[in-house]
Amino acid sequence: MxxxxxxxxxxxxxxxxxxxxxxxxxxxxxxxxxxxxxxxxxxxxxxxxxxxxxxxxxxxxxxxxxxxxxxxxxxxxxxxxxxxxxxxxxxxxxxxxxxxxxxxxxxxxxxxxxxxxxxxxxxxxxxxxxxxxxxxxxxxxxxxxxxxxxxTTLDVVRAQTFIAEVLGDLSLASSINVPVVGGHSGVTIVPLFSQSSHALPSNYASSDLQALTTRVQFGGDEVVKAKDGAGSATLSMAYAGAEFAEKVLRALKGEKGIVAPTFVHLSSDKSGGETIKKEVGKDIDYFSAPVELGPEGVTKILSLGKLTDSEKALVEAAVPELVVSIEKGVSFIAPSKL
Missing domain, CATH: 3.40.50.720 (NAD(P)-binding Rossmann-like Domain)
Structure with a gap:
């Protein structure tokens, strides 16, 4: 197929x-x-x-x-x-x-x-x-x-790469499984390093973890600055887009068990969506969470799982920003504009 x-x-x-x-x-x-x-x-x-x-x-x-x-x-x-x-x-x-x-x-x-x-x-x-x-x-x-x-795959790709850099072995990057949830800009990006398949060093300082989180959240700024006005993250975004597209295509073909974080309307899985709303403490319509994909698209929205106190604080900071951004998109579409 x-x-x-x-x-x-x-x-x-x-x-x-x-x-x-x-x-x-x-x-x-x-x-x-x-x-x-x-x-x-x-x-x-x-x-x-x-x-x-x-x-x-x-x-x-x-x-x-x-x-x-x-x-x-x-x-x-x-x-x-x-x-x-x-x-x-x-x-x-x-x-x-x-x-x-x-x-x-x-x-x-x-x-x-x-x-x-x-x-x-x-x-x-x-x-x-x-x-x-x-x-x-x-x-x-x-x-x-x-x-x-x-x-939102670029956020995951960055988290994988940055963890591999910390571990001193970039050959690990593609095999690292680390969920990144919330949204796809700045503080709405929440990497869940505590759930990474490859743990950070046991002596990794909390200040270093905070810096690593910030680097994932604002990795786009790093690229924009390095390109010095000549563009933004295009090559890495293309790679991430193709990676997610391949997962969707494999799921459309009927492959089972494909899970990837993506920013979706939470009604795509009512049960999973309600769980996310409870976990974030807000009746929000959209959130990026790990999603199981299938032939019809979203099959299941998975729980955020057990979060550390610092990750809970990151989610708490992300939600108000998300609410504003979502409303901005919704309000842009009015009958007169179609």
Whole structure:
């Protein structure tokens, strides 16, 4: 069994390497690329690679978005404007408005042309863009909470890598299992190091653990600063997006026992969602938690498990930020904007 994958924003800094990785995935039989520029060239370039997936690039004219989406099994959305150095509130608001508008329009296309596809949202800020996609789907009467995912995998990838660095063996990184919960920005990112499959050294200081947590939470800033105005985390995000997409594809194919943290609407598993709400002490609609994936998308939302006191404090700090970000996304979608 193989699938049609679609990348919306395929000509961008995340979109191109993500498309390359999906072209190399044996579960992908057809890869449709969409962007406002350059997708025919990106598709032609990728089509020369000796893997089975057929690649076609689409532009907005002649119903390009509809053609790209028709028959899609999985849609990945990295489209949007990247972060830049600085934390000016005006800049953040401008970034949100631009990306929110882009995601709204793409979500409208998916809702009308591929409403049953699994939708993987990478576009920042994920804590707000996922609610935007959900509200658009609701307004079109096609909302299935089991099929809409916020991709938080980069936080997991960073946690794996940073733990391996502490242990002095990067060859361990891909085998480390460490849940990262909450959301996908700043203090909403909560790495649960106490549940890591590879424990940190027994003499690891609490101040070092705090620094490690902060590094996972603000790893994106590290990359933005290092690129010195030339971009944000594109290559690592593409890798993380492809990793999560592969898990979703394997689950769609029927493979059992696939679990990954992802930012979902908690109604996707009512029992698991209610457990999360009790654990975080808030009647919240979205949260990133370990999710068991299946052919229909979300099969089960897993408990956060036993948290240390410091991890409980991190969750407590994350929730108010999440509430604001979620509401920002929900309120962006109004009848006049569709």
């Amino acid at each position: 193989s699938f049609k994958a679609v990348v919306l924003g395929a000509a961008g800094g995340i979109g191109q390497p993500l498309s390359l990785l999906l072209k190399n995935n044996p579960l992908v039989k057809e890869l449709a690329l969409y962007d406002i520029v350059n997708t025919p060239g990106v598709a032609a370039d990728l089509s020369h690679i000796s893997t089975p997936a057929k690649v076609v690039g689409y532009l907005p004219p002649d119903d390009g978005l509809k053609k790209a989406l028709t028959g899609a099994d999985i849609v990945v959305i990295p489209a949007g404007v990247p972060r830049k150095p600085g934390r000016c509130s005006d800049r953040r608001d401008d970034l949100f408005k631009i990306n929110a508008g882009i995601v709204r329009d793409l979500a409208t296309g998916i809702a009308t042309s591929a409403p049953k596809a699994a939708v993987l949202v990478i576009s920042n800020p994920v804590n707000s863009t996922v609610p935007i996609v959900v509200e658009v789907f609701k307004k079109h009467g096609v909302f299935d909470p089991k099929k809409i995912f916020g991709v």
